Amino acid sequence: MLQNIRVVLVNTSHPGNIGGAARAMKNMGLSQLVLVQPEDFPSGEAVARASGATDVLDAALVVDTLEEALTGCSVVLGTSARDRRIPWPLLDPRECASTSLEHLEQGGQVALVFGREYAGLTNEELQRCHFHVHIPSDPEFGSLNLAAAVQVLTYEVRMAWLAQQGQPTKMAKLETTAMLNSQLVTVEELEAYFRHLEQTLIAIRFLDPEKPRHLMARLRRLYGRCAISRLEMNILRGILTETQKVVDGAACKKGEE
Amino acid sequence: MLQNIRVVLVNTSHPGNIGGAARAMKNMGLSQLVLVQPEDFPSGEAVARASGATDVLDAALVVDTLEEALTGCSVVLGTSARDRRIPWPLLDPRECASTSLEHLEQGGQVALVFGREYAGLTNEELQRCHFHVHIPSDPEFGSLNLAAAVQVLTYEVRMAWLAQQGQPTKMAKLETTAMLNSQLVTVEELEAYFRHLEQTLIAIRFLDPEKPRHLMARLRRLYGRCAISRLEMNILRGILTETQKVVDGAACKKGEE
Structure with missing residues (x-):
């Protein structure tokens, strides 16, 4: 089901961040990466930072416009670091995950959209999103690294998905349970x-x-x-x-x- | 209160990861970084990746042993990617955050410990931890980037802290505090x-x-x-x-x- 979530990176400057995002995605069980006009891709730096998630990079779709990137999606969630003049439905990462899961369950495709390293998404791009997602960082130092932001949102999606599957969020939970519970x-x-x-x-x-x-x-x-x-x-x-x-x-x- | 959480990086190879960790910490409102025998620090690469969180790097404490790094802590949570022969109390990142908050509320100091990029923490180091924390990654591609792991754990701590700030202190908590004499x-x-x-x-x-x-x-x-x-x-x-x-x-x- 997680393969129906795409991570969309808009106009990324640093290829290292594309690699870091690919690694984070694969760690969390996602595979669909879409790049809107990346500045430098493909790139050895992206491969290096992907640290084995080269399959995600190889399968990445490079497109010219955000509109193309969002084709077929039933819900679009865009990350936003700033207050916007026009208030938009705003979710935290956990709400973003539950909203994503709701759509996946109904057979929909989900897009998580991330903006430029320094400037984020433009107002026009943000208005293409159904929801804005804000990672609750310290207001005095609010801007996360792009790959770190991808890590947080995909982590929350995986946590929600595991919970929905009834799967443990902890590796070796069975063992721990056996050890610490069934033998209490x-x-x-x-x-x-x-x-x-x-x-x-x-x-x-x-x-x-x-x-x-x-x-x-x-x-x-x-x-x-x-x-x-x-x-x-x-x-x-x-x-x-x-x-x-x-x-x-x-x-x-x-x-x- | 979040300043009473220290992030302890053991034997980090890549200074870029130290910088990335510092940035993630500062984004989430944390400031105490402790480095146990870093391979290359201070470093320009760390400063570059910290992207403004240089105050966290400048204040970082460099020590020789994990023991020194843990001085004064009331709870130690160590990240673990692998199954261990002796199963240990295992938490997911959200449980790690709530455990951390409980200790912070009682005036304790909390250590979040992260191991080497490729080898993680040794068994001996893991046995110094009261709890192990596992980020529920895809078992087939389980190893997160070090700074990404710091991002996930500190994000969860911040989420828990924000939730706690918004809620009245529960009676049960006061009782527990009184019960434990707030002197861990x-x-x-x-x-x-x-x-x-x-x-x-x-x-x-x-x-x-x-x-x-x-x-x-x-x-x-x-x-x-x-x-x-x-x-x-x-x-x-x-x-x-x-x-x-x-x-x-x-x-x-x-x-x-």
Whole structure:
């Protein structure tokens, strides 16, 4: 589905940015790059910065006008760094992603349009867009690198797409889940640990049963929030068992005196 | 508040990426850049790519070790592109941002750590991190440009921060803050704890220094994700101190035999 999103770069000056944009796109699973009158393309610098995303560069469509670049799209989202005289429906990158997904789901083609490095999109170009997208940068230093802007918008699209697919946004989530969740200790195991811990703390004389204060409550709060796995619990229990052996050894020696 | 987030770049090869990272940071309102053994810095290429964010470059701290870079931090989030043998608590960029915000709200310092362009972070470096962060890229072309990765993570932090600014503080948050005493331990305190823990585990013969296996890594992973308060750390350290007294007592008795 993500192949139905095209990234449109208008009048890009630096070929390195085209390469960086191609890499960002491919990282996020996009492949359709359209270049409107690039100043310097094809270019070795673009290939270098693409760092392996040369297939995206090779397949890039070079056109003369924004209108051509937008052929067949059902929604056009244009990045804008500035306030415009005519206010336009303005989205943040996350809203841009959800709007894009809505159109993709209905079989539409989506265009994400990025302007020139220094001047952005002209008012005329912005008026060809259905929505303006603003990356919420620091107003005092607001202009992102072109490839960085492509990275942010395509990242948000991928996050939205993964969520929609029901796919984890985290690699190895299965493993982590297996590790940290499906093998989490039960309440009973945790309670058994607290009993063992309390006995050991008394044995090493860290906890005075006459004056327990809030010690066990504090330890409960700490370990309670940690989502302890069974493996970790075995380690914690092992530490207590070895500690008690030392205590018993010491007591034994005392008894021998 | 965002000034309490530091971006830590480990062993960066290309100065252009340092510049790109600085620009991305400044765009998102961040200013603290720490460079661990950069290969080429200061550099004209970094200045060029920073495109005006030279103040961030000028103020960048250059250090020799990751440990130094993490001084004073209460939470360390390291980017990881690969599956690891020991799975670690794994966050996506959005979860990374909310975790960062939680620590910032409690007055903590946050480190976002990025590895080498080609090799990422080593296992040892990753084990110094409390959480791993993975940008959900296409598995078939997964490796983002370094500055692009900085852009994504700092963008998410800014989004979370903006959302937080617009909302009244929730009761639950106040409660958590009160609960944790707003005094999270720093990385140094946690490292000191791990050293103390390791010594103690060797002393009670739970840890065999000849065959350490993954024991300390597993304990790091457990305690790293718990957001331990200073009060809790005092308790944990107290337990170790008392345990060692028992060990010393036992050794002493043995010596008397």
